[in-house]
Amino acid sequence: MKDFLQQIIYGINAGSIYALIALGYTMVYGIVKLINFAHGDILMMGAYFGLLAITVLGLPFPLAIVIAMLVCAAFGMIINKVAYKPLRNAPRISALITALGISMFLENYFVVQFGLEVRKMPEIAWLKGEVFIGGLSIPKVTFLIVGLSIACMIALQFIVRKTKVGKAMRAVSEDMQAAKLMGINVDKTISITFALGSALGGLGGVLYSVAYYQVEPYMGILPGLKAFVAAVLGGIGIIPGAMFGGFVMGIIENLTKGFISSSWSNAILFGILILVLLFKPSGIFGKNTREKV
Amino acid sequence: MALLETNNLGITFGGLRAVGNFDISIGEHELVGLIGPNGAGKTTIFNLLTGVYLPTEGDILVDGKSVVGLKPYQIVTRGLSRTFQNIRLFKDLTVIDNVKIAFHQQMKYGIFNTLFRFPGTRFWKEEAEIDIKARELLKIFNMEESADKLSKNLPYGQQRKLEIARALATNPKLVLLDEPAAGMNPQETKELMDTIRFIREKFDVSILLIEHDMSLVMGICERIVVIDYGMIIAKGTPEEIKNNPKVIGAYLGA
Amino acid sequence: MKKWQELLISLTGITILYILISMLLKFGVLNNYNRGIMVLIGINIIAAASLNFATGILGQLALGHAGFMAIGAYSAAIFSKAVGDAGMPDVVVLIIALCIAGTMAAIFGIAIGIPALRLRGDYLGIVTLGFGEIIRISIYNIKAIGGARPVLGIPNLIGFTEIFFLVVIVLMALFLMIRSRHGRAILSIRENEIAAEAVGIPTTFYKIFGFATSAFFAGIAGGALAFNQRMIDPRKFTFMFSVEIFIIVVLGGMGSLTGTVVAAVVLGILNEWLHFIDQYRLVIYALLLVVMMIVRPSGLFGTREFSLVGLIKKVIRFTKSNKNVE
Numbered sequence: 001m002k003d004f005l006q007q008i009i010y011g012i013n014a015g016s017i018y019a020l021i022a023l024g025y026t027m028v029y030g031i032v033k034l035i036n037f038a039h040g041d042i043l044m045m046g047a048y049f050g051l052l053a054i055t056v057l058g059l060p061f062p063l064a065i066v067i068a069m070l071v072c073a074a075f076g077m078i079i080n081k082v083a084y085k086p087l088r089n090a091p092r093i094s095a096l097i098t099a100l101g102i103s104m105f106l107e108n109y110f111v112v113q114f115g116l117e118v119r120k121m122p123e124i125a126w127l128k129g130e131v132f133i134g135g136l137s138i139p140k141v142t143f144l145i146v147g148l149s150i151a152c153m154i155a156l157q158f159i160v161r162k163t164k165v166g167k168a169m170r171a172v173s174e175d176m177q178a179a180k181l182m183g184i185n186v187d188k189t190i191s192i193t194f195a196l197g198s199a200l201g202g203l204g205g206v207l208y209s210v211a212y213y214q215v216e217p218y219m220g221i222l223p224g225l226k227a228f229v230a231a232v233l234g235g236i237g238i239i240p241g242a243m244f245g246g247f248v249m250g251i252i253e254n255l256t257k258g259f260i261s262s263s264w265s266n267a268i269l270f271g272i273l274i275l276v277l278l279f280k281p282s283g284i285f286g287k288n289t290r291e292k293v
Numbered sequence: 294m295a296l297l298e299t300n301n302l303g304i305t306f307g308g309l310r311a312v313g314n315f316d317i318s319i320g321e322h323e324l325v326g327l328i329g330p331n332g333a334g335k336t337t338i339f340n341l342l343t344g345v346y347l348p349t350e351g352d353i354l355v356d357g358k359s360v361v362g363l364k365p366y367q368i369v370t371r372g373l374s375r376t377f378q379n380i381r382l383f384k385d386l387t388v389i390d391n392v393k394i395a396f397h398q399q400m401k402y403g404i405f406n407t408l409f410r411f412p413g414t415r416f417w418k419e420e421a422e423i424d425i426k427a428r429e430l431l432k433i434f435n436m437e438e439s440a441d442k443l444s445k446n447l448p449y450g451q452q453r454k455l456e457i458a459r460a461l462a463t464n465p466k467l468v469l470l471d472e473p474a475a476g477m478n479p480q481e482t483k484e485l486m487d488t489i490r491f492i493r494e495k496f497d498v499s500i501l502l503i504e505h506d507m508s509l510v511m512g513i514c515e516r517i518v519v520i521d522y523g524m525i526i527a528k529g530t531p532e533e534i535k536n537n538p539k540v541i542g543a544y545l546g547a
Numbered sequence: 548m549k550k551w552q553e554l555l556i557s558l559t560g561i562t563i564l565y566i567l568i569s570m571l572l573k574f575g576v577l578n579n580y581n582r583g584i585m586v587l588i589g590i591n592i593i594a595a596a597s598l599n600f601a602t603g604i605l606g607q608l609a610l611g612h613a614g615f616m617a618i619g620a621y622s623a624a625i626f627s628k629a630v631g632d633a634g635m636p637d638v639v640v641l642i643i644a645l646c647i648a649g650t651m652a653a654i655f656g657i658a659i660g661i662p663a664l665r666l667r668g669d670y671l672g673i674v675t676l677g678f679g680e681i682i683r684i685s686i687y688n689i690k691a692i693g694g695a696r697p698v699l700g701i702p703n704l705i706g707f708t709e710i711f712f713l714v715v716i717v718l719m720a721l722f723l724m725i726r727s728r729h730g731r732a733i734l735s736i737r738e739n740e741i742a743a744e745a746v747g748i749p750t751t752f753y754k755i756f757g758f759a760t761s762a763f764f765a766g767i768a769g770g771a772l773a774f775n776q777r778m779i780d781p782r783k784f785t786f787m788f789s790v791e792i793f794i795i796v797v798l799g800g801m802g803s804l805t806g807t808v809v810a811a812v813v814l815g816i817l818n819e820w821l822h823f824i825d826q827y828r829l830v831i832y833a834l835l836l837v838v839m840m841i842v843r844p845s846g847l848f849g850t851r852e853f854s855l856v857g858l859i860k861k862v863i864r865f866t867k868s869n870k871n872v873e
Contacts, residue, residue: 035669086841093608094844096669097797100790101836108829221786228673267684270677277674278662343745369747377745383738385802385850386731393728394735395746400728407727408720416727423728463747 015250040224046205076198235283606737611679619766652766806848
């Protein structure tokens with residue numbers, strides 16, 4: 001039982017990061033119906049920018065987080081503008097291929113710039129160590145990760161539900177043409193969506209690198225895929241679904257690692273993805289739709 | 294025995310009854326119109342008849358045998374064929390290939406013969422036969438000149454005709470036409486009326502027609518079925534329908 | 548022109564190409580290094596053409612092609628090592644091994660296709676990606692076939708001649724398939740699945756059949772790869788490998804097999820030119836892909852095919868019309 005709870009704690013730790021990244025997938029999919037393959041690489045960029053802010057600029061950790069988020073937001077908007085916007089009316093497969101291309105570009109560009117070597121995030125003194133509660137060890141960093149993630153999700157929910165920008169986002173995701181006719185600046189709204197999603201992805205990157213120490217150009221692929229599975233699991237396009245899916249993924253992953261087999265754990269996650277897509281492609285929170293004949 | 298008969302046919306989507314108690318009987322060589330206001334359930338009925346939707350109640354009989362639960366492609370072999378309201382051609386394929394695809398069920402050669410095309414085998418015989426048949430069919434619609442064009446490059450009216458030709462290539466007994474005159478001008482509509490009459494004679498088929506254009510329906514159909522909110526509200530000859538107060542009410546919203 | 552005349556022209560063209568390259572190799576214009584590259588290009592052509600059959604002809608996005616290649620590679624390797632000392636001629640071993648490789652991959656293709664092909668578009672892409680990864684992770688975990696360690700000691704059974712004729716046979720089989728009632732059925736699914744079903748095409752059957760055919764030839768490409776490299780590195784068959792093959796298909800034009808051939812050759816040669824800036828190679832590919840999608844999303848060839856017969860017909864028509872003018 002204790003082992004079980006311990007794995008759940010690790011699961012929540014990983015899951016909150018997956019949830020942050022899953023939010024970016026879900027927001028972008030919700031608004032432009034694009035699986036943004038490059039989103040995992042935004043995580044990688046966030047980790048690098050956080051790392052550089054601390055090691056090169058010598059900034060304190062909280063400021064490094066802010067910088068990573070801002071830079072990632074900017075990159076998210078640039079990627080949207082350069083690569084996705086010209087394809088808005090193209091077949092969806094073209095946009096998907098472009099996203100693959102962007103993903104490949106970012107990974108390999110970072111290989112060229114920073115090399116393949118794995119860099120270590122410097123240890124943050126006040127995040128070192130663990131707290132023991134009832135015999136369970138909880139890394140201090142878990143509190144930060146879970147706390148920040150939940151705070152961001154609440155903030156995001158507030159933006160989407162209560163602000164004018166959020167209303168525009170919901171309108172565009174419902175019907176882009178109608179939103180345009182209602183005088184909503186569709187391009188700007190999409191751009192903001194990319195910025196928000198990428199900022200969360202950047203935050204996820206910094207937190208991921210703090211939790212697992214390592215920073216390297218391909219680090220975004222696996223968490224990116226897992227976060228995508230999380231988004232699908234919760235119902236892609238649905239914000240609370242992505243959060244839920246993220247936590248579920250993190251917990252399942254750590255339970256399989258702890259109790260079944262760590263070398264099979266990724267296969268099991270993909271298995272879950274396949275099962276969800278086959279039996280309830282709209283996800284746990286989604287509604288089924290079918291093509292009109 | 295009627296060619297097509299439905300008994301108490303209906304479908305419910307998540308609590309909403311889109312079609313209910315739909316009874317219709319179509320005999321050989323008949324030309325029947327199915328009309329009703331927007332959203333009355335006309336296309337849903339086509340989708341039920343052709344196996345796209347599975348009915349939640351009732352039965353569909355073709356030549357006295359139930360076709361409920363069959364896949365659309367299986368229903369084609371029973372002699373039902375259709376066109377679509379929003380044209381669904383194989384856009385990036387040639388006109389002749391559009392028609393040849395519809396002959397699929399009438400061809401029998403297998404994969405082995407496809408890969409090993411020895412002279413005199415079934416492959417050559419069937420392909421030659423289908424090529425002739427497909428070109429004849431295009432000729433009937435005055436489209437033999439366009440055989441090798443991509444179907445997406447045809448003018449709109451010809452695209453509609455090609456869809457009808459393709460439906461006829463499956464060798465049907467009953468053709469379901471879903472708003473064939475949509476988007477046509479009065480002159481084109483008039484030509485279409487002649488075409489519909491002509492194919493009924495030439496191919497000896499029955500036709501069930503969904504149409505908004507009253508002049509077309511009244512002009513060529515022998516019988517008309519009117520539905521509203523998924524239910525039949527009137528059946529009869531064009532004369533009877535014209536003067537039916539329920540029909541007038543449904544259309545004028547009274 | 549009669550059918551047999553067209554066939555003769557195509558065969559003549561292929562023979563001339565073969566003799567030409569053989570001569571270049573014999574007289575040292577192309578060296579052994581070039582020979583190796585040509586074999587790799589040949590393998591890429593088979594892999595990409597098979598993927599194009601699923602994605603460009605059948606119209607179903609598949610992103611797990613590396614998985615089928617892995618199955619083919621392992622099947623071929625296991626068979627050839629098992630019969631290694633039985634004294635069978637190399638060609639026989641090669642043919643049987645590749646048939647087994649293809650069949651195994653096709654079986655997996657059917658098993659994956661039956662559930663996955665109910666989905667469409669990007670969701671299908673993701674599911675095939677997932678299956679591809681599951682195959683790879685499974686190989687890592689099966690100790691009996693070597694697990695995460697490379698498989699060594701595979702005989703070298705593929706040279707230039709073998710791969711040349713293998714490419715010809717695979718492309719011919721695909722073309723024959725496409726230009727038949729079965730191929731038209733498969734194309735109609737790409738064009739409009741609902742309409743295909745409505746004119747009597749059993750779409751579910753043909754989707755699985757087309758997908759299995761694609762997997763079959765991917766398995767053959769994987770087997771050829773194993774015989775060419777004389778080893779299998781299980782780490783090769785990642786998602787990125789699937790994407791590299793996918794890039795060939797996209798650049799050549801989804802739906803054009805000859806486009807795939809041209810793209811595979813161009814990228815194969817480009818690879819060598821970019822060798823000295825190897826680290827930028829993938830960056831350039833990625834940019835190429837993005838720019839291509841924005842500027843020319845249909846690829847080099849679109850869905851058109853290059854045809855020697857068509858070219859000759861054009862030339863004849865051209866000269867005739869010139870004569871008429873005189």
